[in-house]
Amino acid sequence: MVHMANQIALNFSAYPREEAIGHVAKHLKDFWEPRMRKQLHAYVAQGGAELHELVKEAEKRLK
């Protein structure tokens, strides 16, 4: 899950930061099934140590 999320972030990382966060959040919302997003939220709640910074920011917008 972390690897998949970070890959999404890396592929949007060349965009300006705000735009990149928006793209990552939209992607997670459009394509990730709720239990996958739930896993992401749980991982962030535990600190999200291995997550790309863009994913951490995007995750906040999914709540």
Next chain:
Amino acid sequence: MALLHEIDYGTPASRSQQLVTLDIDGKSVTVPAGTSLMRAAVEAGVSVPKLCATDSMDAFGSCRLCLVEVEGRRGTPASCTTLAEPGMKVKTQSPKLAKLRKGVMELYISDHPLDCLTCGANGNCELQDMAGVVGLRDVRYGYDGDNHFNKQSARFVDKDNSNPYFSFEPAKCIACSRCVRACEEVQGTFALTIQGRGFDSMVSAGGMDFLDSECVSCGACVQACPTATLIEKSVLEKGQGEHSVITTCAYCGVGCSFKAEMQGSEVVRMVPYKDGGANHGHSCVKGRFAWGYTTHKDRILNPMIRAKITDPWKEVSWDEAIQHAASEFKRIQAKYGKDSVGGITSSRCTNEETYLVQKLIRAGFGNNNTDTCARVCHSPTGYGLKTTLGTSAGTQTFDSVYDTDVMLVIGANPTDAHPVFASSMKSRLIAGAKLIVIDPREIDLVKTAHIKADFHLQLRPGTNVAMINSLAHVIVTEGLLADEYIAERCDDAAFNKWRDFIALPKNSPEAMESATGVPAELVRGAARLYAKGPNSAIYYGLGVTEHSQGSTMVMGMANLAMACGQIGRMGVGVNPLRGQNNVQGACDMGSFPHEYPGYRHVSDDATRELFEHAWGVKLEKEPGLRIPNMFDAAVEGTFKGIYVQGEDISQSDPNTQHVQKALGSMECVVVQDLFLNETAMWAHVFLPGCSFLEKDGTFTNAERRISPVRKAMAPKNGMADWEITMALSNALGYPMHYNHPSEIMDEIARLTPTFKGVSYKKLDEMGSVQWPCNDAAPEGTPIMHINGFVRGKGNFVITEFVPTDERVTGKFPLILTTGRILSQYNVGAQTRRTENNVWHAEDKLDLHPHDAEHRGIRDGDLVSIQSRAGEITLNARISERMQPGVVYTTFHHAMSGANVVTTEFSDWATNCPEYKVTAVEVRLAKKESDWQQHYREQRVLTTRIGSPVAGD
């Protein structure tokens, strides 16, 4: 329909727009300039006798049977090689012509065996027909002279039966060259030749038998032969068909149209249909000959159930099997929640079947856990082309290739995977189009008869995006952009951002050379050639999509095409070569978990309400699980039941051991298939499916062409696949009622704007139709984005190159990439049950001589291939097609276990597996791998049918 014989116009149609009017036998006829007199005569309703001419190839003028007289001209010119001119007056019959023709036929027949009554071509022989047409009653020369047919003659050559599907009997050959020319002009292989001169002339497969020759067994020569010299063995065995059924091939994404020639409910032969929009009368070895699997003894015809996968299967009634499956799904949902089950549709199934399965899941199961095997092949195409252009499909019709000046072939091997379209490509390349190939391997197209790629950019696997960015960098920085096109059609802001990104020095060919391994100067040359066009077209396959940046690469190609103005007319475009027959259709039909038919997201309220209203049930607005997510959820314990229609996920999906662990974690696996496939080893319910010959429906090919699949015989299993899904849905408590697949298509058309004008009636009238087919385009849409992009303005997307995490290490120093070959098809469930095995009986590991020598490996040695996911053994084949450091295998045989080695890494956007890049080590092996040994035993244990024996 009676046995269908298409009209043979003798010579190909002229593409000229200019018309000429002439007179033939007193009838006025108007034809395009460049039309032969022979063809013009047929247009006028007059048949000119002929033997060496047929309209799939250029005129040859050798048989001298088609002579005519033209007023004001001396002599008797051949009508096949003489072109129509304005005001010509042509006579096709006269005493002089009759005498000449009879003389010609007399000579032919003097060297032909007179065994017509027992000949395989009896009833379908052009030589016999022409003898009748010219009124041949006597052969003055007798049959005692020098000849080719008498077994005592020094010239007699015995039959060549080496090809499993057709025989070659030189004694019956009239040396018309049709087979030789078909091989050259229709197929583009050049395997046949005329050996010798004069009376010594004879057809030869390069001086060897057909099986050992370069022949690819496409059947074009057999179809072209006017006698029984080249004839299907099935016709020799059974005789001629008595009626035809026009249908669509169930193999690759080309979607060839075929005539199934039948005797009652038995197929005699499959013949490519001349009016087929995708194939125009051509075929490959699979569609033409490899249909024996449909009646193979391995087919399962009775439904079966079992409590545990180690139990033997128990045959039950349809009703019991359906009720059992439904009750299991209901039990699981009651226990684990509504999202604990799902289903997978197959790209091998019809549109109507896939539509019903996703409907069952969304409306019957109440969730969006539906996916299709397109997930593991072209899902990045859907994502990438929708994001950039606005529609999840290729932009062109196949025939567009004839207007192409520069072909850019990326990660595709058309001569093996899409052979009939490859013949069109070869025809255009031989005529002078330029070719750029981007592929780690030297595929056939790089260097084949009369074709040599102008550029072969032999990049390292996993660096496609680096390559496409550096090509685009050259376009942007060398002033090769199509400025007007971009300004008119594309989004300004998105373009400016992309241009600034792509112009960065890090994207230059020089900077990317260390990643791709391709000299920068070659990349610059290829970019300039593509930009120059005038018509440049991109064709791509799974070598683009099956990567961690598959979607990025698809968008990169769309960026490049927009930047050079190469979308929106004939000859250009971005063209995915779809792997299976109905990949496009499966995606169109809403098989993906996030979108309804017509690519509309499940969260879109208006769309959801449309389907809720039509289906009479509340629908879920959150996306469902994709196939890899289903496996993960199964291993985690939240996904417990699956309905798999026509898919063999256990063999075809990556990281086999993970997939099998997931299947083993489920409480109800329902498999609907022709055979007890690998997935069925983990199944609890088996619902026997039927072949494409046994049902009605439609397939949609890579050019968005919807073609009819027509029932040629009753389902051998008793129920068509759409009826099985309907029965399961009814048993689940969600009622479905259709009397015929046409009613399913009517529902699809009502609910899907791009299909609004599609109906079985229209398909019967038109033969096929390319979507969008609606009020704006009632006859369909061969070329998309003509006056602008479907999404409005073309969207340039920034495509940062992110190297895959699957990297070579000291432990795994080689890259394994996978692919398929001509004679076998994907998991091989169909082709392995045909004579095609003579060409490919096992999967081998191809490796470069350098890598082989370094490891002490010789051709044919057993080697182990080990990755971080698993280990298998295969026999090695030394091949310079590979670059050093890259090894290759196919995945057609279950026991090879190619996907035991591939990993769980996948495309960032779609989870399409990264099949094309796996870090491995290869070593000499003494015995087959532990996995293969274990799997062999497991297969025996889990595929038993019958009651358990006491003490078992």
